[in-house]
Amino acid sequence: MTFASFIAKNALRNKRRAALSILSVAVSLFLLVFLMVFLRLLTHPPDTAGAELRVAVRNKISITQQLPARQRPVIEKIPGVVAVTPFTWFGGIYKNEESTTFAQFATDPLKLREIFAEFKMPDEAYAAFAAERTACVLGKLSADKYGLKVGDRVVLTSSLYPNPLEFKIAGIYSGSQDDKNLYFRQDYLDENSEVKGQVGMWWLKVRSAEDMPRVIEAINKTFENSSAAVRAETERAFQLGFISMWGNISLLVGLISSAVVFTLLLVTASTMSMAVRERLREMAILKALGYQRPMLFAFILAESFGLAAAGGLLGIGGSYCLFTYGDIPKLTNGFISTLEVAPQTVGIAMAVTAALGILSSIMPGLAVMRMSVVQGLKALD
Amino acid sequence: MLLTFKYNLRNVFVRWRATIATTLSVAMVVTVYVLMQAMAGGLVKSSQNTGDPRNVMIVRKGSPAESSSIVTREQFQLIQFLPMIERDEKGQPLISADLVNLINLPRHDGGEANVTLRGVTAQGMTLRPQVKLVSGRWFTPGHREVVVSRKMAERFASCAVGESFKTGLHKLTVVGWFDGSDSAFDSEMWMDADEARSVFDRESFSSFLARVSDPNDVAALRERLDADKRLTLRVDSEVAYYSEQTMTAKPLRYMGVVLATAMSIGAMFAAMNTMYASIAARTREIGTLRVLGFRRRTVLGSFVAEGAMLSLLGGLLGCALALLAQAACLAFGVRFGTMNFNTFSEVVFQFQITLPDLLKGLVFALAVGVIGSLPPAIRAARMPAIQALKAV
Numbered sequence: 001m002t003f004a005s006f007i008a009k010n011a012l013r014n015k016r017r018a019a020l021s022i023l024s025v026a027v028s029l030f031l032l033v034f035l036m037v038f039l040r041l042l043t044h045p046p047d048t049a050g051a052e053l054r055v056a057v058r059n060k061i062s063i064t065q066q067l068p069a070r071q072r073p074v075i076e077k078i079p080g081v082v083a084v085t086p087f088t089w090f091g092g093i094y095k096n097e098e099s100t101t102f103a104q105f106a107t108d109p110l111k112l113r114e115i116f117a118e119f120k121m122p123d124e125a126y127a128a129f130a131a132e133r134t135a136c137v138l139g140k141l142s143a144d145k146y147g148l149k150v151g152d153r154v155v156l157t158s159s160l161y162p163n164p165l166e167f168k169i170a171g172i173y174s175g176s177q178d179d180k181n182l183y184f185r186q187d188y189l190d191e192n193s194e195v196k197g198q199v200g201m202w203w204l205k206v207r208s209a210e211d212m213p214r215v216i217e218a219i220n221k222t223f224e225n226s227s228a229a230v231r232a233e234t235e236r237a238f239q240l241g242f243i244s245m246w247g248n249i250s251l252l253v254g255l256i257s258s259a260v261v262f263t264l265l266l267v268t269a270s271t272m273s274m275a276v277r278e279r280l281r282e283m284a285i286l287k288a289l290g291y292q293r294p295m296l297f298a299f300i301l302a303e304s305f306g307l308a309a310a311g312g313l314l315g316i317g318g319s320y321c322l323f324t325y326g327d328i329p330k331l332t333n334g335f336i337s338t339l340e341v342a343p344q345t346v347g348i349a350m351a352v353t354a355a356l357g358i359l360s361s362i363m364p365g366l367a368v369m370r371m372s373v374v375q376g377l378k379a380l381d
Numbered sequence: 382m383l384l385t386f387k388y389n390l391r392n393v394f395v396r397w398r399a400t401i402a403t404t405l406s407v408a409m410v411v412t413v414y415v416l417m418q419a420m421a422g423g424l425v426k427s428s429q430n431t432g433d434p435r436n437v438m439i440v441r442k443g444s445p446a447e448s449s450s451i452v453t454r455e456q457f458q459l460i461q462f463l464p465m466i467e468r469d470e471k472g473q474p475l476i477s478a479d480l481v482n483l484i485n486l487p488r489h490d491g492g493e494a495n496v497t498l499r500g501v502t503a504q505g506m507t508l509r510p511q512v513k514l515v516s517g518r519w520f521t522p523g524h525r526e527v528v529v530s531r532k533m534a535e536r537f538a539s540c541a542v543g544e545s546f547k548t549g550l551h552k553l554t555v556v557g558w559f560d561g562s563d564s565a566f567d568s569e570m571w572m573d574a575d576e577a578r579s580v581f582d583r584e585s586f587s588s589f590l591a592r593v594s595d596p597n598d599v600a601a602l603r604e605r606l607d608a609d610k611r612l613t614l615r616v617d618s619e620v621a622y623y624s625e626q627t628m629t630a631k632p633l634r635y636m637g638v639v640l641a642t643a644m645s646i647g648a649m650f651a652a653m654n655t656m657y658a659s660i661a662a663r664t665r666e667i668g669t670l671r672v673l674g675f676r677r678r679t680v681l682g683s684f685v686a687e688g689a690m691l692s693l694l695g696g697l698l699g700c701a702l703a704l705l706a707q708a709a710c711l712a713f714g715v716r717f718g719t720m721n722f723n724t725f726s727e728v729v730f731q732f733q734i735t736l737p738d739l740l741k742g743l744v745f746a747l748a749v750g751v752i753g754s755l756p757p758a759i760r761a762a763r764m765p766a767i768q769a770l771k772a773v
Contacts, residue, residue: 064482
């Protein structure tokens with residue numbers, strides 16, 4: 001019998017206990033990965049294609065203050081700016097929903113395509129969007145959720161504008177960060193609104209990444225002392241600013257993750273102690289046969305590490321497969337559209353697993369090392 | 382025949398080394414659950430606590446919140462002298478046209494958030510007596526001065542009395558702090574209404590708050606305003622309006638249940654492990670009990686009861702931990718902030734543990750104990766008595 005098979009036999013001697021321990025570690029690591037992925041979503045949103053060339057411009061007071069439409073030609077003239085579109089939040093509520101379940105923005109169809117080139121939609125859909133004033137394009141997730149297709153009409157009641165608007169779906173896009181939104185035309189909104197010439201934000205594309213800092217500075221400077229001072233920033237900075245409004249939610253998730261890790265440590269450590277206590281007599285016999293203390297410790301360590309690793313593999317692997325290949329929008333009822341398991345997340349979870357295996361062997365290991373042979377032989381259970 | 386509870390209870394304590402991990406893991410489940418619910422409860426309370434039953438909130442039809450509503454000066458003229466609206470001792474109607482704006486401000490700890498800045502009139506302050514000045518002085522009408530909720534001032538930069546911050550082109554000076562008695566106003570800053578309209582270059586207002594002579598007049602006022610086609614206004618009692626502004630709490634509650642369920646499954650495996658080991662170690666005892674005449678179902682019931690006790694102990698510990706966390710937050714003045722999606726602005730809240738939350742937490746614990754100890758208890762009950770007696 002080799003040492004390896006001795007350890008394996010010991011670990012699996014009580015199969016039920018081994019299975020229960022592995023499962024509880026697996027459940028906890030699954031939760032840990034989920035919480036870390038969620039936390040990452042709150043603090044480091046995934047990069048979007050084309051983000052490095054996009055600039056968001058909002059009113060300096062706050063995002064809810066509007067901007068005058070007359071700013072557009074001024075921004076367009078700034079060297080390095082390739083395309084500009086208005087981006088006005090409509091806050092529409094679909095049918096009998098309680099609140100806004102997907103975002104709607106009023107835009108300039110042609111520029112939208114140029115700025116958000118990652119949207120996948122046939123050319124004729126774009127043509128239809130540009131040709132008809134009441135046209136809109138809808139993200140695939142929302143289209144699937146509400147069973148809408150090209151040619152359908154959608155009526156949305158706004159929480160901001162007095163008149164409900166009816167849109168005709170010109171196309172259904174996918175490939176964006178969050179395929180839920182509806183985009184329609186700013187001119188259609190203007191026509192139905194009592195306040196004309198106001199937009200929510202500007203989104204623009206710059207020629208190259210090198211132009212970015214200069215363009216941002218130029219925009220901020222241009223409107224600095226006007227009645228509508230703006231804040232221009234990269235898409236990334238804009239996202240991060242938005243995310244920081246979540247406030248203490250990330251702290252909360254962090255605290256819960258620690259509680260989960262702590263619980264997990266307790267459970268595994270107790271299982272290991274239990275397994276060793278049952279075997280004190282055997283350990284004493286091994287000692288009497290001449291096995292050194294470090295060797296005994298190594299047996300325990302290897303067993304505990306093995307159990308933790310098996311649980312970790314199951315939990316981390318399971319969560320990775322579910323979040324990478326599972327239908328996340330469906331599972332979370334449209335609340336979250338993607339859960340990205342970053343390599344760092346897997347790394348941290350693996351480190352926790354390893355630490356778990358090592359730490360939970362310390363207490364029983366020390367007990368065995370300290371015990372005298374006679375004491376051990378006397379032990380009953 | 383029933384086994385005494387004492388037997389099981391003593392077992393839980395005698396084998397403390399094996400039980401402590403299970404107890405603590407159950408305690409963690411309950412703590413996480415109760416605290417998540419307490420956060421949701423705190424969010425709800427942060428706005429539900431607001432309003433006077435005699436006050437009515439009037440916003441534009443279709444606007445879910447003041448911050449997205451626009452009401453006009455003409456509308457104000459049309460409604461201010463309606464008979465349902467109470468007059469003060471000088472004969473002036475008790476109605477206030479407020480302007481609510483969201484301004485982006487940096488937090489102390491980095492990051493930023495939208496803060497509700499309310500332009501309020503003297504009548505508006507009379508209508509909200511729960512807001513009391515705690516430091517500095519009130520703003521002077523006609524000056525660019527703000528009074529900040531103390532709870533907000535602790536979270537945001539440049540909000541100490543005497544400091545100032547810029548919004549757009551204008552500089553606003555903080556001249557005082559107020560306390561909103563745990564109402565939604567604790568998440569606001571106040572300034573003079575006319576001054577706010579000039580700072581934000583607005584002709585119109587966001588909402589009207591009025592006092593009716595009699596709570597029954599709310600319906601009468603609603604009817605009167607609905608009848609007038611010039612006015613597309615929604616009338617709500619102030620209390621009802623604020624109790625609707627709590628959307629953010631739902632995902633928190635939901636997440637609390639999901640997390641606690643997932644953690645319970647892990648804890649259940651741990652409880653099973655403990656009970657299996659505990660029963661294996663007591664094989665001879667079980668044999669003795671059976672020989673003494675205790676029935677199989679008595680043994681089963683006794684071990685399930687032991688598992689339940691074990692986890693209830695953990696549950697109670699978890700509740701105690703959660704209450705301790707709440708007490709510590711209260712003692713050190715720790716408050717949390719997040720975005721309310723209804724108003725799109727920062728809301729300050731505090732843990733709010735309620736008895737139902739604690740009881741639900743204990744139900745979680747009990748479920749872990751009962752389900753976790755059932756398979757081991759069945760095993761114990763099925764043991765042949767003589768064989769069990771022979772076991773080492």
